[in-house]
Amino acid sequence: MTTPLPPNAFAAASFHHGAFHNASGREKHGLANALRWMLTRSRGPWPTHVEDVPVALPVDRVDDGSIRATVIGHATVLVQVDGLNILTDPVMSARIGPTPWTGPKRVRPPAVPFEAIPAIDVVLLSHDHYDHLDRPTLRRLVARDNPKILTGLRVGKAVPSKNVVELDWWQGHAIRDGVTATYVPAEHFSGRGLFDRDKTLWGGFVLETPAGKVYFAGDTAAGTHFQAIRERFGAMTLSLLPIGAYAPRWFMDRVHMDPDEALQASLTLESQTTLAIHFATFNLADDAYDAPTHALARAVSHLVDHPPGGDFRVLPFGEAAIVRIGEGREAAARRRYA
Numbered sequence: 001m002t003t004p005l006p007p008n009a010f011a012a013a014s015f016h017h018g019a020f021h022n023a024s025g026r027e028k029h030g031l032a033n034a035l036r037w038m039l040t041r042s043r044g045p046w047p048t049h050v051e052d053v054p055v056a057l058p059v060d061r062v063d064d065g066s067i068r069a070t071v072i073g074h075a076t077v078l079v080q081v082d083g084l085n086i087l088t089d090p091v092m093s094a095r096i097g098p099t100p101w102t103g104p105k106r107v108r109p110p111a112v113p114f115e116a117i118p119a120i121d122v123v124l125l126s127h128d129h130y131d132h133l134d135r136p137t138l139r140r141l142v143a144r145d146n147p148k149i150l151t152g153l154r155v156g157k158a159v160p161s162k163n164v165v166e167l168d169w170w171q172g173h174a175i176r177d178g179v180t181a182t183y184v185p186a187e188h189f190s191g192r193g194l195f196d197r198d199k200t201l202w203g204g205f206v207l208e209t210p211a212g213k214v215y216f217a218g219d220t221a222a223g224t225h226f227q228a229i230r231e232r233f234g235a236m237t238l239s240l241l242p243i244g245a246y247a248p249r250w251f252m253d254r255v256h257m258d259p260d261e262a263l264q265a266s267l268t269l270e271s272q273t274t275l276a277i278h279f280a281t282f283n284l285a286d287d288a289y290d291a292p293t294h295a296l297a298r299a300v301s302h303l304v305d306h307p308p309g310g311d312f313r314v315l316p317f318g319e320a321a322i323v324r325i326g327e328g329r330e331a332a333a334r335r336r337y338a
Contacts, residue, residue, distance in 0.1 A: 013153065013169045013185075019198035020153075020190070023169075024223055028189045028254050037251045044247070044288025050108040050280070055318040057116045061085065067211050067238050067323045071315055072112045074281040075132055075218065077240055081209045082179055086122045088205075088216045088240065090141060091134040096282060098192070103130055104282045107289070111318030114140060122175055125151035126218025127190050127202035128158050131282055135160055150181055152201030158192065169203055170232075180208045184229050186220035188255050204229075212237025212325045215269060219278065221254055222261040226268040235270035238323045241312075243296055244279030247287035256285070259296035263303075266312050273323045274312040 014021045021027075029037075062068045062080035070078040075089040092110050097103020120141055126132050133151075135158070141147055142161045149156075149164045150173055156164040165173050167183035174180050183203045191197040206229060207214040215229065215236045230236075246258040256278075257265065266274040279292040293314050300312055315321055 013201050013203075015153075020201050021198070022187050022189075022223075023185050023225065024187060026187070026254060029251055033251060037248065041286055042248075043283075043286050044291055046283045046289040047107055052108060052111050052317045055111070055316065056320075058112060058118055058320065060118045065211050065324065067209070067214060068320050069214075069238060069240070069275055069323070070112060070320045071275060071277060071317050072117075073106070073108060073110050073317055074279075075126070075240075075242065075277050076110070077216070077275070077277060078112065078117060079207070079214060079216075080118075081207070081211050081214070084121050084175065084179060084209075085118050086124060086207070087117070087120045087141070087147070088124045089126055089132040089218065090120075090123060090137045091131060092137040092140070093134050096130040096134065098130070100136070104284060106281055107283065108281060108317065111316075120145045120147040122181070123147050123149040124181065124205045124207075124216055125149055125155065125159065126186070126204055126216070127152060127188065128155050128192050128200050129190065129219065130192065131284065132219060133158055133192075148175070150183070150205070152183060152190075152203050154200040155190075158200075167203075168201070178210050182206045182208070182233075184215075185225040186218055187223040187225060188219050188221065206233050206236075208233070212272075212323070215239040215271070217241050217265070217277075219255070220257065222257050222265065226265045230269050235272070237272050237325055238321075239266055239269055239271035239274040240277050241265055241274055242278030243276045244287060244292040245285040246292070247285050252285055259292050260299045263296065263299045263312055272311065272325070272327075273321065275321055276312065276314045280317075 063083040068080040077088045079086040095103045139160045156166050169185045172180045172182040186203045188202040190200045190202045204218040205216045241262045243259045243262045246252050246256045
């Protein structure tokens with residue numbers, strides 16, 4: 001059993017000396033360690049191109065008491081619930097960087113083409129890194145759907161939209177009656193250039209809906225923020241947790257979870273169903289292309305009788321997971337292609 005956190009363990013985000021800080025107080029590696037990593041990298045193998053097996057395209061809307069989640073690629077997930085279409089960290093570009101021809105190149109196209117994504121009502125934008133805040137994709141969404149874009153403090157200036165709501169940690173926004181999105185802490189950092197390190201806030205989101213609670217972690221290292229989220233909101237119906245870009249651990253453990261830590265986070269959250277995100281799309285670190293999924297499979301295999309949080313899935317990209325409150329793994333699997 002975990003020890004309850006003090007009431008003030010996670011307050012509003014801390015901003016001082018011109019920058020935001022993790023609630024843990026743990027600082028990220030500086031330039032010297034970043035250079036050390038770059039000079040000593042040992043990259044695992046990655047393919048240059050992966051073509052996903054075509055699957056059924058998303059439905060227009062879901063309003064049957066279920067939560068339907070489709071992993072499109074990296075941290076981009078289509079969440080359909082209570083008649084709403086919600087997109088997390090939409091990135092459809094071929095590269096992620098300051099220009100269309102710089103930055104890491106995606107090895108697999110989006111599992112759902114932009115044209116096949118149904119009209120989006122809300123975008124949940126976790127932070128401003130290029131692999132999460134993709135301005136070309138946001139421009140297309142704004143031109144087509146003009147969705148409400150929820151994000152962290154000071155991130156809005158990078159978003160090509162006037163329909164933006166900036167939130168502090170633990171600050172909620174009513175999307176409509178019965179559906180609220182709350183911005184929650186993460187253990188990470190921010191910045192899109194050389195001189196804006198941690199000038200904007202990073203975090204995740206908890207969606208409270210009539211069909212259950214959805215947690216989107218965005219990008220995060222391990223930490224007690226998962227316990228704080230569980231204590232405040234209760235057990236999660238569906239969690240979207242990152243498992244990739246974790247090697248080498250001496251450098252990445254302050255910003256990214258490894259698969260074992262992601263599994264532990266799902267247990268802490270008492271998540272009924274968890275989907276893996278943030279892997280097998282962009283080569284961002286030294287772990288091999290398939291290392292996150294193999295490591296997660298080993299970790300899950302060590303669980304006994306699949307306790308709460310043990311239903312941690314790696315779905316084929318583009319396939320929909322259909323989740324209902326209290327529904328077991330076997331019943332959910334039968335419904336997967338419904």
